[in-house]
Amino acid sequence: MAKVTTIIDIGSNSMRMVVLEKSSRFAFNLLNETKSRVKISEGCYENNGNLQEAAMRRAFNSLQSFLNISRALKSRKTICVATSALRDAPNANTFINKVRNELGLNIRVIDGPKEAYYGGIAALNLIHENEFLTVDIGGGSTEFAFVKNGEITKCVSLDIGTVRLNELFFRKENLEGAKDFVLEKLKELTDLKEDSIPQTIVGIGGTIRALSKVIMAKNNYPLDILHGFTYEVNLNSYIFDMILEAKDNHSLKEIGIKKDRYDTIKEGTFIFKTILEQLNTKTVITSGVGVREGVYLSDILRNSNCKFPHNFNVSVRSLLDRFEICPKQSAYLGNNAKQIFDALQDVHNLDKKYRALLVIASKLHSLGSSLNFYKSNDSTFDFIISGLSYDFLHSSRVTVAHMIKFSKKRLPKKKDLEQYSSLLPNIETMQWLSFMISLNLTINQDMSKPKVDFILKDNKLKINLEKPIYLVQSEIPKLQTPKGIKVKVEI
Known part of the structure; x- marks a missing residue:
């Protein structure tokens, strides 16, 4: 499929268009979304199903504008489908032929x-x-x-x-x-x-x-x-x-x-x-x-049974692509997140779903630096709230955003979570997640991806580094930890 693709859906009441850009094999992001209330079926159900001249004129003019937008965004492929209004109308071909001849656009009428x-x-x-x-x-x-x-x-x-x-x-x-x-x-x-x-x-x-x-x-x-x-x-x-x-x-x-x-x-x-x-x-x-979106996905996923691969999240992949986050750094932080969560499992006792969210937050934490280096965590918070668009529960995207906001900072307090409290886990869970992502980012503070082992014994987390790293050794003791846990760096 072309890198930028336009999909137009001609409905009975509204005509809608999305322009989507591929960022990697399965990932994509929205470039434009336009809607026009053309009411192409207006008057047809009381006129033997026939499309009326005024309605067809509105739809034609809107299609002209849609195609202007598509061309301006350098779209290389356009798929236009029409639903109930055109499949029911005896005179639908009048409109379809006019659009094909004058606008060069082929309309595919799909059944119910x-x-x-x-x-x-x-x-x-x-x-x-x-x-x-x-x-x-x-x-x-x-x-x-x-x-x-x-x-x-x-x-x-x-x-x-x-x-x-x-x-x-x-x-x-x-x-x-x-x-x-x-x-x-x-x-x-x-x-x-x-x-x-x-x-x-x-x-x-x-x-x-x-x-x-x-x-x-x-x-x-x-x-x-x-x-x-x-x-x-x-x-x-x-x-x-x-x-x-x-x-x-x-x-x-x-x-x-x-x-x-x-x-x-x-x-x-x-x-x-x-x-x-x-x-x-x-x-x-x-x-x-x-x-x-269904038309688009049916095209890009046609060789995979119209489904994303297992454990693939299009929103996460798209953000990693668009902000050009280093794949090696992202993979390292994701793997470390799993190790930290697993090592502390006996003391935090969190549901496994938070392990996956910790991995995502660890991978995406740095995208805010591209938006605003200073206060980057706050920038990331705002962007994550709206940027994790697909395949995320609202509670999950809010939890990921708060993890990042309180990474490498003090642990969050109840008052910090009040605005979104109905969507967040309890304060103890959020403090554990904040601590674990902070620890993960601190270990890789010099971006050298150090080899590290995590060992929990008697509520003490030993961090075994392969070699001395001053930034890590000096910053980890400053981290605020949840009650009942101590952290020690060993070489």
């Missing part, structure tokens, strides 16, 4: 199951979970991908979308008819055996992201990041009811709905609430990725 599959591929690779059901609510249809044990087992597309429901039922205030319509379509899912439907949904699409923003605000959530945001359905269903009962746009604004969602949020909420109820869903994970 393929659309669901792309959403599933994106979630499977970029969400930290291995068993869930994706739900992608669009303007004309809603797609579902069943993921079990890290594999997509079934893909389904149903003709229930926000624009479709608006034109067929909501404009006529026929909510009972809308309910019957959605329930009838959902029988394809509810007729499956109960134990075959995961109780965790990964929500894709603008409606579900808009709902998550409101839920985050109502719960005073400390992290302003949608991808990976998780909530319990039973604790937040009242918010869906508030939206459905809103009398006008002013009421929606008071709830926290943005202006560009006024025209479809009720329909989308209606669809999602019905799905959650019918499938007895317990948990929702918000996805910031969807069809576009």
Whole structure:
């Protein structure tokens, strides 16, 4: 695949584009993300499915601008897919041919199951979970991908979308008819055996992201990041009811709905609430990725069963690539992190998941120096919070950021963790992690990658260095240690 690639997704309500840059074999980063509410399916469901002239003109003009952005970013490959609106429209070829002839862009119309599959591929690779059901609510249809044990087992597309429901039922205030319509379509899912439907949904699409923003605000959530945001359905269903009962746009604004969602949020909420109820869903994970990323991943991972290699994290690899962190230094610090964690296991008694996070924090700690050498730990903290975009729980990225912030410093206190306390482990765990990364970085302070052994005996950690290193020997005694542990350097 070309180093810079453009993916365009023409949906019934919105048209979206991402421009992605490869940094190594599997790693990539986002260069641009653009959205245009072209509403290409506007008016079509009440006109025998035919695309209307004004809507096609909006979509054509937006595509022109998208391609301008793509060319400016030196993209060498463009993949454009279209979903429900074009696959349903009898006159879709009129638009497709005009775009091909005048813009030189080939539009690939994908069927419903393929659309669901792309959403599933994106979630499977970029969400930290291995068993869930994706739900992608669009303007004309809603797609579902069943993921079990890290594999997509079934893909389904149903003709229930926000624009479709608006034109067929909501404009006529026929909510009972809308309910019957959605329930009838959902029988394809509810007729499956109960134990075959995961109780965790990964929500894709603008409606579900808009709902998550409101839920985050109502719960005073400390992290302003949608991808990976998780909530319990039973604790937040009242918010869906508030939206459905809103009398006008002013009421929606008071709830926290943005202006560009006024025209479809009720329909989308209606669809999602019905799905959650019918499938007895317990948990929702918000996805910031969807069809576009799925199309991209299907291309770059086509020779590996559309999955990243085991233990590969695209966000970590991308940051290491982009900030040109020395691979040998990174590998050394990662290996040392494992040794330190394992040597102290009997006294810290931490879950193994923190071992992996300690390795990641140790590898990434220096990227802040590229942003601002002075106070580099603070720079890294801010960047890690947003930079570990994919395949990370929110709690994990916040923990990694705090480890780095308090590396080679005093141990954190409770007041230091207050802002993100709901996402962090307890203070004792954070102090252990802070100490272990500080010790790791101090040992390699002169960047010579010294050979070292760690031996724990009677709550004393002996650090056996192969040869004397003054910086290490002078700095380690200054480290603040968790209660009950002492550190001694031996040559």
